[in-house]
Amino acid sequence: MGVVEINLAQFALIYVLLLVVLFIMKRSKINQSKLLLVASFRMTVQLVLAGLVLTYILENPHPLFTVAYIIAMTTFATIRVLNQNKELNKKFKLAIGLSLAGSGTLIVFFFVQIVVGMDFFNPQYTIPLSGMIFGNAMTGLSLALKSFNENLKAQRNRVESLLYLGVTPKKILLPFVNNALETALVPTMNRMMGMGIISLPGMMTGQILSGTLPMTAILYQIAIMIAITAVVCLAVFAALIFGYKTLYNDRNQITI
């Protein structure tokens, strides 16, 4: 039972759904029709390119391609996180990049090499799984940093009052780190709660569509959800635990 190849002309019909969205957006005076068009166009081009690259890599598997793909993914994910948090200092940004790259690679390696038992450099496993792992790590990090920065700004009085009383910056800032980590983890845990009942997740759906036995597909799905939770936790924890230390100097002055 293989997957039914989509006929390109029939495939084009899916874009008709965008017209529905466009129509409703116009009616509701949501002035984002340009964004919708640009986004769907970009998605199409990016995925076609990814499809071409993946076809080439899967036909000519080479460890270098796998490594290059992971590096590219980490770079783009880091840039996106940093673009949403421009006010951070350079060292904090470095901590974010390294945490994302380190924890992502570690989790993908554990998943592919140890749990699945495939070669880490085998692109068929490593590339799609990396995409999910790094993508989720990126979302988690963005969420955590946004909450960390917003809370620090909103509670500036608390930070200053404690500092003026002779409390160490470490003690003042750690609760903000813990809070941001919680903010990033809760949505992932909630997704696990609804899994299988409210949602049949993308990877599982994809595997079933392409003919994998449902019981095999769920094993992968369980594994990826746990891996995602772990990578969000690791990446956010590492980024913030190294990052918050860049917010004060050796005179215990907080520089935000």
Added chain:
Amino acid sequence: MDKIFAIEKPKFGGILEYPKMEISSGNTTFIQGASGAGKSTLLKLLNATLTPEEGEIYYAGKDISEMDTIELRKEVILIGQNVYLFDETIRENFRMYYAYRDLPAPDDETMKKYLKLCHADFRLEESCVRLSGGERQRIYIAICISFLPKVIMMDEPTSALDASTAGKVLGNLKAFCRENGITMIVVSHDEKLSEDYADEVITIERRGN
């Protein structure tokens, strides 16, 4: 009288430049000056939450640039213009601030004593969320003074209080500080207050442009 602070012409932020000043130990010193003259900044320089670009500040004879800043701030507490209380009861606020300072919470009687000193004798179970700005200010001062620092610096401590309450609070604090050898440094716009309670007044001029 001993000098607790010797301030040797510190400069900050490229625009603030302070003259040579001294602050006597155990006294109540008021700092006055036009807005923008750097009164609040001076207090932050004194407890090393800011570092001057030039010049030195000596605390009890020691150059503060060579001191452990945390130890210094425990002795020289600054109460800023915007005080902070946790969204908890008054008792819990004492407990949390003491926990941040690694100290066991004081007993109820001690808390009440300091609250009374600051004319904030509310029930300890009262939630700080519902209190007014002036009430919060007084509770925060009570918590700070209960740490018994060597120096207490207050930036506009009576900004949210009416004149009569402001006078009572400051009068009580001054008497308490004198009794316990605590130096009090107050930045205030209120000239009446400084006439009534200052042992010394330092006026900072706005310099440059």
